[in-house]
Amino acid sequence: MTLAPERHASTKPQGINPRLRVQSDTPRPQRPALKKSGRPNPAAHLTPEQIEGIGHELDALRKEVMDSRGERDAAYIRKVIKTQRYLEMGSRAVLLFSGVKVKGIRPAWWLGTAGLSVAKILENMEIGHNVMHGQWDWMRDPKIHSTAWEWDNASPASQWKHSHNEIHHTFTNVLGRDNDLGYGILRVDEDQKWTLFSLFQPIWHVGNALLFEYSIAAYDLELGKYVATKNRMTDEQKAEFRANRSEVLQKIKRQATKDYLVHPAMSAVTGSARTTLTANLVANLVRNVWTNTVIICGHFPPGISTFEKTSIEGETRGEWYLRQMLGSGNISGSKAMHVMTGNLSHQIEHHLFPDMPSNRYAQIAPRIQDLMERHELPYVTGSLWKQAASVYWKVVELSLPNKVEGRRRRDIVRLELKKAQQKRRRARR
Known part of the structure; x- marks a missing residue:
């Protein structure tokens, strides 16, 4: 361990995030059952009051x-x-x-x-x-x-x-x-x-x-x-x-x-x-x-x-x-x-x-x-x-695309490869 030189930038460590309030100024909505991706939201069953209690x-x-x-x-x-x-x-x-x-x-x-x-x-x-x-x-x-x-x-x-x-x-x-x-x-x-x-x-x-x-x-x-x-x-x-x-x-x-x-x-x-x-x-x-x-x-x-x-x-x-x-x-x-x-x-x-x-x-x-x-x-x-x-x-x-019903992942990869090749051709013109 060595002592670092004096820093001028703020490096204050974060404890409880200081930008957050215990309670919201406006009523908080109920969390949706599903995320945008369609996957379940693990906290959807919690009410705003329960989250505040946590x-x-x-x-x-x-x-x-x-x-x-x-x-x-x-x-x-x-x-x-x-x-x-x-x-x-x-x-x-x-x-x-x-x-x-x-x-x-x-x-x-x-x-x-x-x-x-x-x-x-x-x-x-x-x-x-x-x-x-x-x-x-x-x-x-x-x-x-x-x-x-x-x-x-x-x-x-x-x-x-x-x-x-x-x-x-x-x-x-x-x-x-x-x-x-x-x-x-x-x-x-x-x-x-x-x-x-x-x-x-x-x-x-x-x-x-x-x-x-x-x-x-x-x-x-x-x-x-x-x-x-x-x-x-x-x-x-x-x-x-x-x-x-x-x-x-x-x-x-x-x-x-x-x-x-x-x-x-x-x-x-x-x-x-x-x-x-x-x-x-x-x-x-x-x-x-x-x-x-x-x-x-x-x-x-x-x-x-x-x-x-x-x-x-x-x-x-x-x-x-x-x-x-x-x-x-x-x-x-x-x-x-x-x-x-x-x-x-x-x-x-x-x-x-x-x-x-x-x-x-x-x-x-x-x-x-x-x-x-x-x-x-x-x-x-x-x-x-x-x-x-x-x-x-x-x-x-996850190196492969997400599974999509009715489409094979290798077909999605081929399509993206084709798009990339077309983009390169246009850039060369």
Whole structure:
């Protein structure tokens, strides 16, 4: 962990969305039984009064937990940080001898790489992600504060906090507003428009997992939006993009220098420069794939709902809470697994209370599940392997157009290919 330079842009973490009122100024309509796509609406049976009641119950639960924060919570995060630091330092020390062979294998390489992989995962998930959400700001510790933390990742903290805390957690799973929904390259819901680009998403999905930290950096930079709209941008907007791009490139340079130059150079004295380099590369790949897997399991498995832009107009806090519950999924497992996921295995609880200390999510999870079951709402959860497999299958299935009665999907693909070819021919004339 290093202290980040002072930020001038607002990166204030989001707790209860401040733009929402407990009650609406006007009567809220009953939710329709079906969405525009024709799929059932899982919250159609709830009255506006019931949704308001859910909001009051969750407000009370949040206050109860936040008022009880204390030394036990502070000791928890300090212990995790201390453990991560010792694990990283110890692993890097072991890698000084990663080139030494014992009976044909390099035990120091395997041990050091495993330790470094775990250390990087802990730093990103249970520490970096949660610290930057403001979960530990109440401690008033300048070294464990959302405005000061810079994580071991290609994406600068300020840009990540804007795209994640301010946009994703405000507009969770709202089509056209939440760019985290497929990260702009994946179609993960039937209500998302299908294009020929979708055919290749099983390939994009694997590539995105392997290079996840760089994908997130490009995503936080809004690189795709810049490419698509740069001809319509003002000079000020272009200048802002160039400044952000420079910040990202500088961060990537620092990360690459640390992992692929400095530490291998330190191992050169023991003849282990090359093996230390490969260990760092593998540790980063392991961290990327693990982080991607945890994220997709919390956002994209079957049973997760998406929402139209119009559905959040005049949204109350109870309706926002409802959207967080229906738009997230959990991962079941051991305490160790929860820590390794940054407690994002409790994604439903995290989306409800993003600034609540992560060690409290397991405590409130049974109460959230009880609340949802009492209101006949699906509490989506499952093992890591089950959730991950379901998402990978969904990515493959949704690479094809939706099934339409009376039409074969391959015919829809052929028609779109024909239209694309005709468009190219017209453009050449």
